[in-house]
Amino acid sequence: MCTLLKCRCWLAGRLREARAARCAGGQWPGVCAGLLWLTLCAVAQADGSVARYVTLPSGTLASVLANDAEGALAVVDAFSMRVTPVTQGEFRGFLQVHPEWAPGRVPHTFSDAGYLAGWPKDGGDAAPTGAGNVRDRAWDHRPVTNVSWFAAQAFCEAEGARLPTWLEWEYSAAADATRTDARTDPVWLAHILGWYGHPANTPLAAVGGPANVYGVRDMHGLIWEWVDDFNALLVSPDSRAQQDGDKLKFCGAGAIDLKDKQNYAVLMRIALLSSLNAADSTSSLGFRCVRPL
Amino acid sequence: MVSRFLALLEMAWATRTALCTLAFAFAASASAAPDDATRAASLVPPASTAAAPVMPEVVPTNSIYQLNVALTDQSGQTFALAARKGQPMLVSMFYTSCKFVCPMLIEATQSIEAQLSAAERARLRVLMVSFDPAHDSVAVLKAMANDRGLDLHHWALARSDAKSVRKLAAVLGIQYRSIGNGDFNHTTALILVDAQGRVVARTTELGSDDAAFVAQLRQTLAAQDQ
Numbered sequence: 001m002c003t004l005l006k007c008r009c010w011l012a013g014r015l016r017e018a019r020a021a022r023c024a025g026g027q028w029p030g031v032c033a034g035l036l037w038l039t040l041c042a043v044a045q046a047d048g049s050v051a052r053y054v055t056l057p058s059g060t061l062a063s064v065l066a067n068d069a070e071g072a073l074a075v076v077d078a079f080s081m082r083v084t085p086v087t088q089g090e091f092r093g094f095l096q097v098h099p100e101w102a103p104g105r106v107p108h109t110f111s112d113a114g115y116l117a118g119w120p121k122d123g124g125d126a127a128p129t130g131a132g133n134v135r136d137r138a139w140d141h142r143p144v145t146n147v148s149w150f151a152a153q154a155f156c157e158a159e160g161a162r163l164p165t166w167l168e169w170e171y172s173a174a175a176d177a178t179r180t181d182a183r184t185d186p187v188w189l190a191h192i193l194g195w196y197g198h199p200a201n202t203p204l205a206a207v208g209g210p211a212n213v214y215g216v217r218d219m220h221g222l223i224w225e226w227v228d229d230f231n232a233l234l235v236s237p238d239s240r241a242q243q244d245g246d247k248l249k250f251c252g253a254g255a256i257d258l259k260d261k262q263n264y265a266v267l268m269r270i271a272l273l274s275s276l277n278a279a280d281s282t283s284s285l286g287f288r289c290v291r292p293l
Numbered sequence: 294m295v296s297r298f299l300a301l302l303e304m305a306w307a308t309r310t311a312l313c314t315l316a317f318a319f320a321a322s323a324s325a326a327p328d329d330a331t332r333a334a335s336l337v338p339p340a341s342t343a344a345a346p347v348m349p350e351v352v353p354t355n356s357i358y359q360l361n362v363a364l365t366d367q368s369g370q371t372f373a374l375a376a377r378k379g380q381p382m383l384v385s386m387f388y389t390s391c392k393f394v395c396p397m398l399i400e401a402t403q404s405i406e407a408q409l410s411a412a413e414r415a416r417l418r419v420l421m422v423s424f425d426p427a428h429d430s431v432a433v434l435k436a437m438a439n440d441r442g443l444d445l446h447h448w449a450l451a452r453s454d455a456k457s458v459r460k461l462a463a464v465l466g467i468q469y470r471s472i473g474n475g476d477f478n479h480t481t482a483l484i485l486v487d488a489q490g491r492v493v494a495r496t497t498e499l500g501s502d503d504a505a506f507v508a509q510l511r512q513t514l515a516a517q518d519q
Binding site for chain 1: 354355356357359360454460462463464466467468469470471478479480499
């Protein structure tokens with residue numbers, strides 16, 4: 001039965017990718033299909049199942065980051081996004097193919113002391129240490145955290161993807177189950193904000209919460225997530241003072257301004273991301289990947 | 294009947310996996326040749342491939358030279374970041390159309406250099422990498438090097454692809470963001486790395502001389518001399 005599900009999932013993934021594929025120049029449809037197939041195979045090889053991506057259509061977004069052209073909406077090109085954050089099981093599969101990212105081998109330039117805390121040094125089969133860290137099916141399905149930006153980026157690259165940009169992440173995170181932009185709904189805002197009040201000292205839940213309108217899950221309420229351009233979120237320590245900015249610190253127009261100050265849940269994400277170095281890791285910071293279409 | 298059907302599926306799955314392995318091997322061999330720039334730009338720690346230019350035994354684990362990115366300088370020469378290893382280096386990021394801080398960054402670096410003896414200067418390298426691969430072509434970098442009278446024996450202005458620029462900034466702890474019209478917001482820092490690529494000091498005081506930074510630079514150059 002499990003095999004059957006895997007197979008169906010694989011086929012569905014292939015069809016979706018095939019539909020979404022737009023080959024450069026269009027003169028190599030065979031090669032392109034083959035490459036897609038290879039990419040999917042590579043992903044399937046890594047963890048025994050196919051990473052599921054769904055397509056988000058292009059659109060516009062009133063980003064909480066003030067747009068640089070005053071008042072204009074940010075344009076987001078279509079992309080496909082992982083349905084769920086990357087799990088511990090998936091990351092372990094990645095380490096088997098790329099042992100250079102195992103906690104015992106990753107260079108300090110790309111990691112901090114908390115990198116994959118509790119994992120065996122070689123990233124292998126030994127039981128992880130720490131409370132609630134029995135390596136079982138439940139462990140496999142929890143989102144991977146304690147990973148640096150570099151490791152997250154390497155994981156995504158290994159499956160032919162990359163980290164989402166902030167804008168892509170925000171675009172997907174603006175949706176609820178029925179609306180592409182639920183951010184004007186105070187009830188929904190209060191609901192997603194609720195998670196931030198929870199203590200972070202319990203083991204994380206498994207991935208696979210309710211889907212938003214695009215079919216993407218766990219954008220809120222499970223973990224913080226790395227974005228590709230986390231080091232583009234130049235937030236002045238005091239956003240109110242940004243007008244004169246510290247011109248010596250921030251070349252150009254100074255730190256970014258934050259619009260829509262009601263959306264605390266998303267503003268907190270920006271505040272966290274802008275405070276991080278790429279080698280940092282925390283026990284509630286994970287990631288997911290996207291592919292451009 | 295059902296179990297027979299499942300057994301068949303199982304077989305199909307196994308065949309697919311085998312085919313995948315074959316195809317994967319093929320893809321790996323096929324991708325070895327083309328697109329060297331992309332490969333070089335991807336973040337592959339040194340031990341992972343034989344082709345990686347970085348040698349793990351000589352690059353410390355906290356070295357910026359762990360980052361495998363390819364840069365192209367103002368003369369059109371392409372080199373791995375790790376090829377800068379061997380001498381202390383001042384490194385920073387900039388873009389040529391920047392009106393205010395970037396010219397100051399270059400002047401500040403020149404002013405620091407001017408405080409060194411000729412012998413000290415000869416042991417120091419300077420690398421400035423552009424945030425703006427879309428506009429800062431080799432020709433633009435060359436023109437800027439000429440305008441600013443940079444000593445190209447030990448200065449290099451360089452460019453890379455957008456992905457590598459993001460990674461280099463991540464390694465150097467520099468934030469930047471395109472704000473349209475070819476302009477960028479960015480933090481400005483001048484970073485000193487030793488001959489092995491370990492970050493020794495950084496300064497954001499570009500308007501006035503940062504004496505502690507210069508002292509640290511002298512010390513690093515002297516250590517290199519021994």
